[in-house]
Amino acid sequence: MKIIFFSAKPYDKQFFDRYNTNTGLTFEYFETHLGPHIVNVVENAIGVCVFVNDKLTADVIKVLASKGVKIIALRCAGFNNVDLEAAKQYGMRVCRVPAYSPEAVAEHTVAMLLTLNRKTHKAYNRVREQNFSLNGLLGFNVHNKTVGVIGTGKIGKAFCKIMLGFGCHIVAFDMFHDEELKAAGVTYLPKEAVFKQADILSLHCPLTHENHYLINKDTMGMMKKGVVILNTSRGGLICTTDIIEALKERHVGQLGIDVYEQEEKLFFRDLSENIIEDDTIQRLMSFPNVLVTAHQAFFTEEALSQISQVTINSIKMLSAGAEPFNNAVILL
Known part of the structure; x- marks a missing residue:
């Protein structure tokens, strides 16, 4: 099962690859942020993993849904950049990392x-x-x-x-x-x-x-x-x-x-x-x-480890029809 990452930096790849063991998930990374300009690159993916500056508008979510995406995983706590009503309309599950260090x-x-x-x-x-x-x-x-x-x-x-x-x-x-x-x-x-x-x-x-x-x-x-x-x-x-x-x-x-x-x-x-x-x-x-400072506050070894582990666990459980722990799901 493929997950496509947007706004991905070298440290994202480092930590997510480190903790992606025996999950059945494969990761593809794009450095650009998710928006209308790039959404069409999504192919054969069960989910997308996004960060604070990715724009998941209703139009973007509509395209994702047409491509079979079922999961939107935020590797952050905030979710004001996601149109939750559109996600609900298209039957998507949305999860986040509610608490990381x-x-x-x-x-x-x-x-x-x-x-x-x-x-x-x-x-x-x-x-x-x-x-x-x-x-x-x-x-x-x-x-x-x-x-x-x-x-x-x-x-x-x-x-x-x-x-x-x-x-x-x-x-x-x-x-x-x-x-x-x-x-x-x-x-x-x-x-x-x-x-x-x-x-x-x-x-x-x-x-x-x-x-x-x-x-x-x-x-x-x-x-x-x-x-x-x-x-x-x-x-x-x-x-x-x-x-x-x-x-x-x-x-x-x-x-x-x-x-x-x-x-x-x-x-x-x-x-x-x-x-x-x-x-x-x-x-x-x-x-x-x-x-x-440039959105640096979260940037510690402990926080990135927790973000990676919680996000991977949530994706794995949602894809299996189970519910993640720690109130990670925003949209059921």
């Missing part, structure tokens, strides 16, 4: 915070040039700061635990309250109250129609002047044009993003010899108080 993303979020605050990236470059001045490297103590967390699922929970270890006060918003976090000292508040109280605000929620552009001119207007905003979830949670204005007005003190709302045109590629036509990301990266 949440500590990987949480730890990267903390790394971004500390890098922005203590400016270690700038210090590294200075010292390599024999510049040992401390001017311009002033930071602040993270200890005793109020950290706002939007979303306390597995990743948000892991982030909360780390920040509690720093001696921070944690205020959080989630539709479902985690009793373990409450017992540890996390205070759940309405979303607006979290915005108002946070010195540092970190986003750990999925992208939905309801929270698209959650961070916008109005919500940032509720926040403290100098607030630090971190986003390792989905780019569409932040209105980029609004946050650029907030940075220019010095209302947002620092911004760390591992995701970007137009990232599919940029991330996971080497564009060092190209002229980037996205003026918005260029403007964003021009700020000295902005740190951008």
